[in-house]
Amino acid sequence: xxxxxxxxxxxxxxxxxxxxxxxxxxxxxxxxxxxxxxxxxxxxxxxxxxxxxxxxxxxxxxxxxxxxxxxxxxxxxxxxxxxxxxxxxxxxxxxxxxxxxxxxxxxxxxxxxxxxxxxxxxxxxxxxxxxxxxxxxxxxxxxxxxxxxxxxxxxxxxxxxxxxxxxxxxxxxxxxxxxxxxxxxxxxxxxxxxxxxxxxxxxxxxxxxxxxxxxxxxxxxxxxxxxxxxxxxxxxxxxxxxxxxxxxxxxxxxxxxxxxxxxxxxxxxxxxxxxxxxxxxxxxxxxxxxxxxxxxxxxxxxxxxxxxxxxxxxxxxxxxxxxxxxxxxxxxxxxxxxxxxxxxxxxxxxxxxxxxxxxxxxxxxxxxxxxxxxxxxxxxxxxxxxxxxxxxxxxxxxxxxxxxxxxxxxxxxxxxxxxxxxxxxxxxxxxxxxxxxxxxxxxxxxxxxxxxxxxxxxxxxxxxxxxxxxxxxxxxxxxxxxxxxxxxxxxxxxxxxxxxxxxxxxxxxxxxxxxxxxxxxxxxxxxxxxxxxxxxxxxxxxxxxxxxxxxxxxxxxxxxxxxxxxxxxxxxxxxxxxxxxxxxxxxxxxxxxxxxxxxxxxxxxxxxxxxxxxxxxxxxxxxxxxxxxxxxxxxxxx
Numbered sequence: 001x002x003x004x005x006x007x008x009x010x011x012x013x014x015x016x017x018x019x020x021x022x023x024x025x026x027x028x029x030x031x032x033x034x035x036x037x038x039x040x041x042x043x044x045x046x047x048x049x050x051x052x053x054x055x056x057x058x059x060x061x062x063x064x065x066x067x068x069x070x071x072x073x074x075x076x077x078x079x080x081x082x083x084x085x086x087x088x089x090x091x092x093x094x095x096x097x098x099x100x101x102x103x104x105x106x107x108x109x110x111x112x113x114x115x116x117x118x119x120x121x122x123x124x125x126x127x128x129x130x131x132x133x134x135x136x137x138x139x140x141x142x143x144x145x146x147x148x149x150x151x152x153x154x155x156x157x158x159x160x161x162x163x164x165x166x167x168x169x170x171x172x173x174x175x176x177x178x179x180x181x182x183x184x185x186x187x188x189x190x191x192x193x194x195x196x197x198x199x200x201x202x203x204x205x206x207x208x209x210x211x212x213x214x215x216x217x218x219x220x221x222x223x224x225x226x227x228x229x230x231x232x233x234x235x236x237x238x239x240x241x242x243x244x245x246x247x248x249x250x251x252x253x254x255x256x257x258x259x260x261x262x263x264x265x266x267x268x269x270x271x272x273x274x275x276x277x278x279x280x281x282x283x284x285x286x287x288x289x290x291x292x293x294x295x296x297x298x299x300x301x302x303x304x305x306x307x308x309x310x311x312x313x314x315x316x317x318x319x320x321x322x323x324x325x326x327x328x329x330x331x332x333x334x335x336x337x338x339x340x341x342x343x344x345x346x347x348x349x350x351x352x353x354x355x356x357x358x359x360x361x362x363x364x365x366x367x368x369x370x371x372x373x374x375x376x377x378x379x380x381x382x383x384x385x386x387x388x389x390x391x392x393x394x395x396x397x398x399x400x401x402x403x404x405x406x407x408x409x410x411x412x413x414x415x416x417x418x419x420x421x422x423x424x425x426x427x428x429x430x431x432x433x434x435x436x437x438x439x440x441x442x443x444x445x446x447x448x449x450x451x452x453x454x455x456x457x458x459x460x461x462x463x464x465x466x467x468x469x470x471x472x473x474x475x476x477x478x479x480x481x482x483x484x485x486x487x488x489x490x491x492x493x494x495x496x497x498x499x500x501x502x503x504x505x506x507x508x509x510x511x512x513x514x515x516x517x518x519x520x521x522x523x524x525x526x527x528x529x530x531x532x533x534x535x536x537x538x539x540x541x542x543x544x545x546x547x548x549x550x551x552x553x554x555x556x557x558x559x560x561x562x563x564x565x566x567x568x569x570x571x572x573x574x575x576x577x578x579x580x581x582x583x584x585x586x587x588x589x590x591x592x593x594x595x596x597x598x599x600x601x602x603x604x605x606x607x608x609x610x611x612x613x614x615x616x617x618x619x620x621x622x623x624x625x626x627x628x629x630x631x632x633x634x635x636x637x638x
Contacts, residue, residue: 002050002062003028003505004074004127005160007169008136009043010215016045023168025049027636028161030335031076031505039063039072044129044136048074053256053361053510054082059098063129066106067095070131073109075102076161077124077146078510080252080517085119102126109137114208117222121252121517125203127159136211142223142518143367144205144494147501149337150217151200157211162502163200163337164636167627174627175199179462180338185451186444186464188616189340189495191471196338196623205494223518227477227486230526235541238527242520243545249517250276253363261286261359263351263511264315265563266303268543268555269365269374273514275549277363278311286358287313290320290351294566303554310551316358320350322570326579329618334626334635335506339619340495342612344563349503356507366500367516370488371524372532372539377440378484379413379536380424381433385480386536388430407536413558433480434472437487438465446613450603452594481529489521568609580604580618588629589621 005024007016021038025047029036032049039046048062063072079085082101085108090096094107101122108116109128114137123145128137138159140148150159151166160166167174175198183190193201203209206223250273254260262274264287278285287308291299301317308315325346332349333339355362369375386404414421424440444464471490477483497513504511524532527541534540543555570576583589584600600617607614626632 002048002074002076003031003161003165004046004048004076004125005165006046006074006127006136006158007044008157008211010155010157010213012043012213014043016040016043018045020168020170021045021047023637024160024165027165027168030508031161033508035061037061037063041072041129041131046072046074046127046129051360051508051510053078053258055098055100056257057098060100060102062102064098064100064102064106066110071106071109072129072131073102073106073126075105075124075126076148077122077126077141078255078512079104079120079122079124080255081119081121083255114139114210114220114222117208121519123512123516125161134213138203138209138211139222140203140205140207142206142521143489143497143516144202145497145501145513145516147498148203148209149195149200150203150209152215152217153199155215157215157217163195163197164334164632166200167632168636174630174632176628182462182464183467184339184620185447185616186442187468187491188342188443188612189491189498190338191464191467191491197627205490224475225486225489225521225525227475227479227482227525229479229528231528235531238523238531238541239545241523242541245517245520245523246272246514246545247276247280249514249520250363251280253512253514253517254280256361258360259286259358260361260363261288261355262313263287263355263362263364264289264304264307264313265365266300266305266307266554267365267368268539268546268550268557269368269515271303271307271365271550271554272368272542272546273363273365274307274313275311275546276514278313279549285311285313286355287311287315288318288351288355288358288362289315290318290347290354290563292347292566293319294569297559298564298566300559303557306551307554316354318350318354320347322573322576324350325565325570326575329579330622330626331635332503332506333619333622334632335502336498336623337502337627339616339623340498341492343565343567343615345499345503346565347563348499349506352503352509352511353507356509359509361510361512362504363512363514364500365515366496366513367493367521368539368542370485370493371515371521372542373481373485374538375488376413376417376538378481378533379407379410379538380417380421381437381440381484382481382533382536383407383411383414384425384430384436385433406530406534410536413536413538415558433483434469437472437484438468443612443616447616450596450599450613450617452596479529481533482525564610567615568607568611571604571607571614577604580614583621584614584617586621588625592621592624 032051034052035050046063079101082104089107117139125140125146125148177198180190180194180196209219289304291301390404472487532541
């Protein structure tokens, strides 16, 4: 895990500046405190900050070159199947100078060019400079676990692992992208390749990028999930294949030359990863979890301890406080570059910080909800669709649908969600499926009370709803549950992975997510919904496969939490209420002009339980203070 950045001046006579590269890479120092280097090739400059995980020797230093010095690479991430690929390359006659996964990519690119990415199993963003044709080739992993941002500015292609690195390039100045802001106020993340920053884009997951000396920037998709339903195999076949892939994914992600631990929330996803890791390691694994002393609804450490005892781990816990939220949140928003997803950012940072005191690599359960169908809203939306199909007699072929009859026995999962159901079904019942799912995730309706959306509605003709529809209905997916999970895999998951990356990298540890092995996702995407989401039971097939390695008390939990933070309680008392009021009702915030100050004042003291309105506005204002107002400059140069 590392930080990468660089420039490509399209003016061939212009020399890349070492001073600029050093400023850009210094802003990424937390991503790679073990080593650093940069190389200049006339108008091109590559810089690297290293967090040493595999091959800790000097031979693993980057930028790294091939035998004749015609190719140079910088990598952020890990290639888990590098040993298998390395063996194949050696048999083809390639000679290696290191045992690093980075050099494996370099030699693979020599043989296969851009197609090399199709052979990689890992989390990665990397750049290869080709001296022969003066081209820059970049790639990002299948799910976007590792970040890659870029911009074309000052007749120069600029890139980096974090946006703050790009902003340290000479004349780059941050500005707000109105379409990105419209997305954020609707979803609390941005769609497509947009960011909250004007003219700064992210390379999409599963995509490559090529830049040539003529200044042309070309992106291309190399991978996507195929949701074509496999009707030829039995449930037992899918169980066997999933069990095999789960174990193999954890096995190869345990590869490291440094100590490895695991995040353990007590949910079925992290418990599965931890149980498998503990069974595959010769030594006792360290596990890390967090909670809050503000009520059982904010603390699932009981289940984490239960799994720790079951798998004989060395368990560590942390309980962040309200004062720590006040102290650390501005710093976290700076590390995030742009706000995304929810308040889980805060406790996740403290669990990562705890882990960094004991290990250098942690495994986690991220991605399980999106791949296996773990969100309660899937059941809410699917229930409505089943009722509609039963009434109208329009249910799809049974390979695509969970029937209304089969879903009945799992409806108790919705206990406690009656207020949400009343709100959701109060308007637009049985409308088009895309619009109904949009209403489940749309946050802009509530935001209208507190924000003048006309001032932040995006550029003329841009609609977050239409952008959502384009994404939701893409890919020719027949099943409603598959369309929901596909949308979340494409949008929500990258936002959650953004949090995963920034919280771990801010404390210089590597976070790995075995459930996002692309082989697992490809298998699950092909499984008929009536099997993987049988009867509307969340993660049905996954739970069935792991029932022998996860304690029954965890497996059958109905109190899904997702690392909740007691913000509702904290907003009403010091020090959080003072911090929030001082931020959202400050002169700076008022002068921005898009907040309804009276309504915001009321909201702070009346936010509903687990509401996200205050959090979304607070994160946005802290982001504006850090980047639009220019505070990042001092933080990036310390």
